[in-house]
Amino acid sequence: MIYWDHAATTPPFDEVVDTMSEVMKKHYANPSALHRSGEAAAKLLRRAREVCAASLDVLPSELVFTSGATEGNNMAIKGSAMQYSSRGRHIITTGTEHPSVYECCKQLESLGWEVTYLPVDAAGVIDLDVLKEAVRKDTVLVSIMHVNNESGAIQPLADIGRIVKEVNSRTLFHVDGVQGFGKLPVTISEWQADLYSLSAHKFNGPRGMGVLYVKQGVQLFPLISGGSQENGLRAGTENVAGAVAMSKAMRLSQERQPELYARMMELRELLFQGIRKIPGLVLNSNELDAPHIIHFSYPGLRPEVMVHALEEMGMLISTKSACSSKLSEPSRVLLAMGKSMEVASSGIRISLGKEHQLGDAARFVEVLANACSKLRPIIEREGN
Numbered sequence: 193m194i195y196w197d198h199a200a201t202t203p204p205f206d207e208v209v210d211t212m213s214e215v216m217k218k219h220y221a222n223p224s225a226l227h228r229s230g231e232a233a234a235k236l237l238r239r240a241r242e243v244c245a246a247s248l249d250v251l252p253s254e255l256v257f258t259s260g261a262t263e264g265n266n267m268a269i270k271g272s273a274m275q276y277s278s279r280g281r282h283i284i285t286t287g288t289e290h291p292s293v294y295e296c297c298k299q300l301e302s303l304g305w306e307v308t309y310l311p312v313d314a315a316g317v318i319d320l321d322v323l324k325e326a327v328r329k330d331t332v333l334v335s336i337m338h339v340n341n342e343s344g345a346i347q348p349l350a351d352i353g354r355i356v357k358e359v360n361s362r363t364l365f366h367v368d369g370v371q372g373f374g375k376l377p378v379t380i381s382e383w384q385a386d387l388y389s390l391s392a393h394k395f396n397g398p399r400g401m402g403v404l405y406v407k408q409g410v411q412l413f414p415l416i417s418g419g420s421q422e423n424g425l426r427a428g429t430e431n432v433a434g435a436v437a438m439s440k441a442m443r444l445s446q447e448r449q450p451e452l453y454a455r456m457m458e459l460r461e462l463l464f465q466g467i468r469k470i471p472g473l474v475l476n477s478n479e480l481d482a483p484h485i486i487h488f489s490y491p492g493l494r495p496e497v498m499v500h501a502l503e504e505m506g507m508l509i510s511t512k513s514a515c516s517s518k519l520s521e522p523s524r525v526l527l528a529m530g531k532s533m534e535v536a537s538s539g540i541r542i543s544l545g546k547e548h549q550l551g552d553a554a555r556f557v558e559v560l561a562n563a564c565s566k567l568r569p570i571i572e573r574e575g576n
């Protein structure tokens with residue numbers, strides 16, 4: 193089996209699994225406890241925060257440990273909306289965000305907030321002039337992702353940050369960084385981002401662990417009340433083993449990012465060449481996208497059929513994103529990119545990871561070509 197679903201989740205580094213189990217066994221004490229075991233756990237947590245901060249080039253005090261990016265995105269969006277509602281009740285985002293951003297915005301709309309959903313072009317990228325026009329005096333937050341989880345489109349974050357701050361220096365800029373970290377360079381200060389969320393399991397770290405960067409001086413209304421952990425922003429006993437394991441994964445991913453990027457670019461080129469040659473397939477990704485996400489459609493075929501056909505042939509792939517793959521509607525992301533209903537309803541995503549070798553591309557293309565020729569009669573039968 194070859195696993196081609198790294199945008200859904202990644203296998204943890206061996207070091208991550210070892211660290212997780214070691215810390216769970218040895219340092220189970222509550223880091224808030226006053227005894228020496230508690231102090232040892234607190235020290236590990238402090239160290240984990242320092243390592244994560246160094247990987248992101250930010251201050252340790254600017255990081256909040258979370259359960260993942262769904263929580264981080266909720267905390268960033270609703271937390272800033274509630275904190276700064278006296279500045280206005282307007283938010284800007286795009287129509288192609290992950291549900292953990294999109295649904296937060298929908299929820300705020302139901303509470304009377306105004307949300308502008310910026311359109312994207314055929315490549316999935318926003319228009320900077322439209323953004324400039326959209327930022328207003330009462331815009332509290334702009335939330336735009338780094339890399340799209342379905343199409344791989346990369347948003348021009350440095351330009352976005354510059355424009356947002358030029359038009360309204362008080363507007364906060366949040367970046368959902370989940371699909372970019374470890375794959376592309378991350379430059380939070382250059383982007384002028386105030387908030388940046390990550391999920392550890394997308395960069396070979398543990399599941400159920402994440403981090404939210406909150407720029408010094410930015411206040412968030414806490415969504416979870418209770419104890420004073422995480423600067424009062426996230427009450428609840430800390431996941432020490434998860435934090436230490438995540439910090440390991442962050443350091444390793446950050447160190448290996450340039451090498452991984454170079455290998456993925458080569459792999460993607462081979463995959464693109466192969467996919468383009470298979471009759472009936474429509475490639476939705478392009479050379480400007482992040483190299484680890486490749487999206488294509490087989491119009492006329494329900495994408496689950498392709499997932500199961502490839503599974504039988506030893507390849508694990510996905511339809512749309514894991515968070516919405518159980519829904520039978522067409523992809524909101526592809527529709528926003530102007531794709532037809534047929535293309536948006538037949539999307540298939542493969543996503544690359546550190547385990548892939550160049551030879552895997554040829555194997556995948558061969559299997560895909562075989563599957564397509566076997567499935568073609570089904571499309572022809574159903575289509576006519």
Ligand code: PMP
Pocket residue numbers: 199200259260261262263290292337339340341368370371391393513514515
């Ligand atoms: N944002 C993006 C872009 C994602 O791809 C995901 C995971 N599918 C999330 C946020 C949410 O991450 P998690 O499920 O780990 O909370």
